Amino acid sequence: MRMFRPIPRAALPDVMTVRLAAADGGFGEPVVVAGVRFDEAQRESGDEHRSADNGSGVVFVDAVNTAGAFEVPVGARVSVRGRSYIVKECHRCEDLFGRCHHWELKVG
Numbered sequence: 032m033r034m035f036r037p038i039p040r041a042a043l044p045d046v047m048t049v050r051l052a053a054a055d056g057g058f059g060e061p062v063v064v065a066g067v068r069f070d071e072a073q074r075e076s077g078d079e080h081r082s083a084d085n086g087s088g089v090v091f092v093d094a095v096n097t098a099g100a101f102e103v104p105v106g107a108r109v110s111v112r113g114r115s116y117i118v119k120e121c122h123r124c125e126d127l128f129g130r131c132h133h134w135e136l137k138v139g
Contacts, residue, residue, distance in 0.1 A: 035126045037095035038068070038133055045069045047090060050108045058108050066097040069111040086114065087139035094131045103136055111138075 043066040050058035071088040090111060092100050103109065107118045116138035126132045
């Protein structure tokens with residue numbers, strides 16, 4: 032019996048590609064992860080020539096309803112909605128029995 036229901040598929044409209052950091056300093060081949068949610072955050076830039084920074088946000092990856100879900104390590108490059116980000120933090124959110132419910136990736 033699961034204590035928490037998975038994140039509904041309707042709340043996971045985005046597709047993400049993940050490229051893990053390679054030993055040579057580059058990135059590996061892209062892996063498609065379908066059924067994620069990207070909540071974008073953007074703030075003003077301190078640069079007078081630009082109105083906003085490149086953005087950041089949180090990607091929600093459900094353990095059940097996200098196709099190809101896995102724990103994405105810090106330093107991986109992800110692309111969501113046509114923009115590329117680096118994973119700054121990865122938080123594993125567990126249910127009451129210690130099973131993974133979802134991951135929250137802070138990207139920027």
